Amino acid sequence: VQRNADSHVDVLIVGAGPAGLMMANWMSRCGVKTRIVDKRGTKIFNGQADGLQCRTLEIFDSFSFGHRAWIESNHMLEICLWNPDPKTGVLARGDRIPDTIPNISRFQQVVLHQGRIERFFLDAIRENSIETGCNGEPGTKEAEIKVEHGVLPTSFQFEESAADDEDAYPLTVQLRHLTEEEATPTQKATLANGQSIVDGLFRSNLSADDTQDVINLSNSIADKAGRTETVKAKYMLGADGAHSWVRQQLGFKLEGESTDYIWGVLDIIPITDFPDIRMRCAIHSESSGSVMVIPRENKLVRLYIQLTTTNVEDGSGGKKFDRSTITPETIIASAQRIMQPYKIEYRYLDWWTAYQIGQRVGNSFSLHERVFLAGDAVHTHSPKAGQGMNVSMQDAYNLGWKVASVVKGQANCSILKTYQSERRRIAQDLIEFDHRFSRLFSGRPAKDVMDEEGISMDVFKDAFEKGNMFASGIAVDYGASVIVAKSGSAKDQGDGTEVLGDEKLRVVSSDGLATGLEVGKRMPSFKVLNQADARPWHFQELLKSNGTWRVVVFAGDIRDAAQKRRLDRLGEKLGGEDSFLRLCTPSGARYDSVIGLLSCHSAPRQETTIFDFPEVFRPWDENDGWDYWKVHVDDQSYHEGHGQAYKNYGINPTRGCSVILRPDQYISWIGEMDDYKSMDSFFRGFMVDQRTKGGAKTAIAEGSKKG
Ligand code: FAD
Known part of the structure; x- marks a missing residue:
């Protein structure tokens, strides 16, 4: 070995x-x-x-x-909320909400x-x-x-x-x-x-x-x-x-802390007369606890079931939970109590477990x-x-x-x-979210407005709806750092920089340039067309996780002469010998292996070609010619409609803007389309000048000063 x-x-x-x-x-x-x-x-x-x-x-x-x-x-599309009917006390579907908030993602x-x-x-x-x-x-x-x-x-x-x-x-x-x-x-x-x-x-x-x-x-x-x-x-x-x-x-x-709530989990093929068994359901019974139903692949259904439990002496005068009392039979018996008058049983059990909430x-x-x-x-x-x-x-x-x-x-x-600065905060948010959510789930429903110990089903629904945004993972918003250029969370130095801890951050005002994008959040996705072959792509599909940064130039309406001049000047700087694109790329490596350049313009596709863009936007390789997969357009497709990317991103269709994306698709920087100087100084904060590699590894301190 x-x-x-x-x-x-x-x-x-x-x-x-x-x-x-x-x-x-x-x-x-x-x-x-x-x-x-x-x-x-x-x-x-x-x-x-x-x-x-x-x-x-x-x-x-x-x-x-x-x-x-x-x-x-x-695929889970709908959540059904089941509670005791206020008049009869019999379990009834009280509400339905979409499982994923519509339009927050393509998934x-x-x-x-x-x-x-x-x-x-x-x-x-x-x-x-x-x-x-x-x-x-x-x-x-x-x-x-x-x-x-x-x-x-x-x-x-x-x-x-x-x-x-x-x-x-x-x-x-x-x-x-x-x-x-x-x-x-x-x-x-x-x-x-x-x-x-x-x-x-x-x-x-x-x-x-x-x-x-x-x-x-x-x-x-x-x-x-x-x-x-x-x-x-x-x-x-x-x-x-x-x-x-x-x-x-x-x-x-x-x-943190743990609670006394113990839950059992059963993966079964259910035999039942419960009508919403193929929906995600939150079922609160009057006094026997709660069940969460998760419909799964291969006809399986997962039940999360609150258990009424037995405690035993823990040897030091206290009580601890008696694990031996949990079996699939005791778990399904709990489910049957909670879900009555509906019947549920199984012939096939795939897996089971139990856990304590904390x-x-x-x-x-x-x-x-x-x-x-x-x-x-x-x-x-x-x-x-x-x-x-x-x-x-x-x-x-x-x-x-x-x-x-x-x-x-x-x-x-x-x-x-x-x-640590980005993920510990997410973990804390998660813990807080789960604390609120699991207590709402484990509590019994309120009998009426005067019942302060019970959980109001309106409060539960509201928490579920708000929780869905958090739970989707889309709401993640990373704070200011050397790789997230946003203002507000650090100390303003009055010279275009802010200091956060021992880090000096360059901050750019992106006000109004892309009202649908937020620095610190992931890049949302809308359809754009490839300029060279008219194929529609979801924008995120262009952002493969392969370790490269991306500068995305929303070039605006390049039929406009002034706008075209701005684009050409930007192209000159980006394509220059001392451009950060070059300084960050090791010699011999592919031009887009460290920082890739993507563009999306808003002029009609049929009135433009990739040759309206400076060469750096569609690089040349002597062995295989032009790169046709870098220039895109916000226009109508033949078969998949119009993605309206500029409108959805909130970008002015004439002037455009530029965006820097991290290798994990989070937005680092938003600025004017041709603000080369600011892009350069952003990368200068942490990228290594490949000319000095092998010697001292310095950030690209004296990178392109041309801007
Ligand atoms: P783990 O999955 O625990 O993996 C840790 C690995 O490290 C294991 O393979 C283990 O063998 C190995 N290991 C441990 N110690 C050592 C050691 N000393 N040396 C070497 N190897 C070691 N999460 C969801 O997002 N969605 C859900 O629907 C969901 N449902 C869940 C349902 C149940 C019943 C449970 C129990 C958990 C559920 N979770 C769910 C939580 C999810 O399973 C965990 O959060 C997730 O597995 C954590 O991933 P991890 O890689 O951090 O740790």
């Missing part, structure tokens, strides 16, 4: 759940030398998380596997179990890493990033004095390779209806962590030769779930920007709002490209600080 007596990697990922896999996926896209280990012997095949929010689907689409999730999943919420989602990642990681050559020669099997199952870290050291040296490997980790028996979790197999079911309790927060037991068991086996190796890493990600071993090594804490968030997400924590390792909460897996993947989606661009010497390490 010994892999390498002493191996050096750029990135070591601990944990191959959704967060770890998202990180490995970025590394595979960007060609970064990476290992990913997981203490479990196999991946999961059923159960666990299932809800995919629309922002997550946009992200999957940017990695080219969104369609797999979209096709295989069950809507879907459900598909975690095992399939992990499969999509594994396929993408294999394909990309072989292509980009992460761990060996591109195109060879050795280059592949493979999840190493049954491998876990047993010790960790950090050489703090080397933390600022970007070429150093300050992390030393001992890895232990487990036997199959050690790597297989002890699971209870339940016999239900003659069928043997493996439950998910071993991953539930009702179970203690088994990492130390696994290490102890492994220590006790006499023959350890060749089962341990030392890895030196530049960066490490702890994506090892709620009991995170990495978090414990760093001494970081999860802060909300906790990590006090820190990073050690010296060398070790990071993501996912459940830094935030835990109830699963009903379908957030954990989504937010966990989105943590790593935020981090991956930043680490890759620092490892590759494209950006300086100042950008890594933004991981």
